[in-house]
Amino acid sequence: MPSPRILTYTLVITGAPYTSQAPQTALNFAQAVLAAGHTIDRVFLYGDGIHLASVLAAPPSDEANWTQRWGELLTAHEIPAVACIASALRRGLLDPAEQARYEKPAANLAAPFEIAGLGEWVEGQLQSSRVVYFHSGA
Amino acid sequence: MTTLIIIDQPPYGNWAGREGLDMAFSLAAFDQPVALLFTGAGVNWLRQGQQAELIAQKNVDRNLSAATVFGVDQLLADSTSLTRFGLAPVDLLAGVETVRFEPALLSSYSHVVCP
Numbered sequence: 033m034p035s036p037r038i039l040t041y042t043l044v045i046t047g048a049p050y051t052s053q054a055p056q057t058a059l060n061f062a063q064a065v066l067a068a069g070h071t072i073d074r075v076f077l078y079g080d081g082i083h084l085a086s087v088l089a090a091p092p093s094d095e096a097n098w099t100q101r102w103g104e105l106l107t108a109h110e111i112p113a114v115a116c117i118a119s120a121l122r123r124g125l126l127d128p129a130e131q132a133r134y135e136k137p138a139a140n141l142a143a144p145f146e147i148a149g150l151g152e153w154v155e156g157q158l159q160s161s162r163v164v165y166f167h168s169g170a
Numbered sequence: 171m172t173t174l175i176i177i178d179q180p181p182y183g184n185w186a187g188r189e190g191l192d193m194a195f196s197l198a199a200f201d202q203p204v205a206l207l208f209t210g211a212g213v214n215w216l217r218q219g220q221q222a223e224l225i226a227q228k229n230v231d232r233n234l235s236a237a238t239v240f241g242v243d244q245l246l247a248d249s250t251s252l253t254r255f256g257l258a259p260v261d262l263l264a265g266v267e268t269v270r271f272e273p274a275l276l277s278s279y280s281h282v283v284c285p
Contacts, residue, residue, distance in 0.1 A: 046186075046189075046285055078189065078193075078285070079185065079186065079189045079285065118192060119189065149196075150192060150193060150196035151196065151200065153193070153196070154196055154197055154200045154202060157173065157197070157202070157281060158202070163281060165283065165284075165285075167284075167285070
């Protein structure tokens with residue numbers, strides 16, 4: 033019997049946490065994909081989805097911290113996660129390099145997220161067998 | 171292997187369409203085939219004579235006019251939405267192709283993205 037086909041995925045999240053369920057749904061999907069033996073090439077945060085990568089979100093202690101939960105999954109499985117630089121800069125998500133470039137008082141990018149261009153998404157389109165989008169649903 | 175980016179949000183009042191346009195330009199910059207489809211309130215992107223400076227925004231029709239120059243293969247407009255918003259072909263930017271937005275249209279693209 034042939035082994036089931038292993039697929040590679042790029043996940044694109046465009047909905048913000050605490051505005052939409054997109055980051056949570058994407059996390060559940062990622063866990064299911066990995067449990068089924070498939071691979072996630074990368075996670076790309078776009079538009080309002082970049083808010084998932086803010087280390088400053090401080091939800092009440094009895095609510096899920098989606099930034100932290102995503103960070104744990106990404107680190108455990110060594111999955112690269114990139115926030116789109118154009119979306120991030122407009123919305124006030126900065127890493128130390130962008131903080132210095134724009135002379136801002138703080139950086140707030142959560143580890144292990146990185147900031148990079150839409151080229152990362154294009155590469156995902158070319159490399160992965162599936163690209164799945166998680167929108168706000170609004 | 172063409173990607174279809176669907177813009178179904180109006181050009182002003184919502185940023186989703188702009189980010190869709192950026193995706194299209196990005197694919198084109200990497201020499202990947204891409205087409206844009208405007209549907210729903212998104213067809214308002216295609217109106218000629220926009221005056222976005224009156225609301226302190228940039229005119230999106232300028233970006234769009236450059237789309238084919240930058241390598242976006244097609245600008246498509248959903249005919250039903252054009253009718254709904256009272257837009258005739260003469261009201262639209264040059265180079266827009268009117269299509270029926272139906273499953274057969276989508277099946278000809280390898281990726282369909284609706285940001």
